Amino acid sequence: MEQSGTSTLLQGAVRDLATSVASALRGGGHGTVAGEAVAAGAGDGLVVAAARVLGADLMLPHVLFRTPPAPEELAVFRQAVEAHPPRADAAPTVRWSHWAMRRTLGRLTSPLDEPHMGGEDPADAEPDATWLDDAPWQTLAHQLSVLAALAVPGEDCAVARAARRRPVDVARGFVRAVRRRDWGQAAGAGRWLTLLDGVPATLGLEAGLDFVDLMGGSDPRVALQVRAARLFGTETLVGRP
Template identity: 60%
Template sequence: MEQSSTSTPLTGAVQGLASELASALRSGGRFRLAAGIPDVHGAEANAGLALAAVRVVGADAVLPSVLRRAPAEADDLALFGRAVHIYPPAADASPVSVWSHWAMKQTLRRLDAPSGGGSDRAAEAGPEAEPQVAWLADVPWQVLTHQLALLAPLAVPEADCAVADVARDRPVDVARGFVRAVRRRDWLQAAGAGRWLVLLDGVPATLGLGAGLEFVAHMGGDDPRVALQVEAARHLQAGARP
């Protein structure tokens, strides 16, 4: 059950972007989305690939700015915004895809309004109202954790949405899912679940979350997507260092 390392061009672009992000979070160094993607201004196919990679990585593509509460560069935001706009969820898209897109729009709006206002959920209702969350409400803990891990970009400070509400209501179930994912060597799911867990109250102390995240990083950190989630979790654990 190791993550496969098949390298389609898109997989490679996603890995590359995740690697840049993880390393920026780890080092505290500057991150430029527009610079982080090779040949973004090059051939049209490469630009398309870069945008697709941003869509796959989702709101995490600008995670350093979000975690540092720092304004993003204009061309980074422009690239991020283009990915948001050219990849709207299809009519029959999965709830995860719809939510992941919603998270990108939400993040774009926050980073576009550096005044710090507009974080009030009520003020953001209207056309950008949250997608429905009913699909997640009563699922078994195994499914819950799997879906939450796919939506790990929603696990950010002041996470305030219906998906986060579901996670907050079920800390023991998410913790069980973390154990399940580690047991099955699904390091990406484990890292995503671990990232949620650092934000939740009521996680059983016997889980050993800190050691668990270290273990996941050690065993699965060769995959940059895993490394990115672990780094995100460490930042959240440290209280979103400036």
């Protein structure tokens, strides 16, 4: 019962953070993107764990709009990166999620536009992504949706390159997720599709995202993904490539 209660609390904390991030995306990245929970949460294990679950997307408004995070936000995000490194037997998606968080932390703390990646620290190296090369399209779409935090304009990494090589398969995964009413996967795949060339025009991505938002937008993590996807299709981002 205690474990179940902790899980429920964590899910609620993740929803709260996702709601605040989605709101910040609508507002152009101004203010404290993760709300009062993060501003007061330095050292709070539940908030740090929730930040870890949300991953690099916790700082997405600041990355997209190039607005500085509040010190409290950055402290919680740094804690989430440093307190929960992937284990030796961690799944590839866990390794990539951690890498994305480290990369985002570098972006936000570097005095330059480019993050300090590829240096001497082995943790800065990209994880292996060859497992995506021959993955069935269903698996590819699912894994990319899990790693939707890597779908950012101008991002170049092995996962993004794998997505760019298979736009039709990602589109098939989007359609499959919609048909299965898996709004989380559909929103994640849709976010990737807004950044890919070669997406079939017959897909009707914009209308599809509207439908995903209508049906699944009450889930703040779905709302976050859809809002990000819509931003990627506009010219409103600061420094858009």
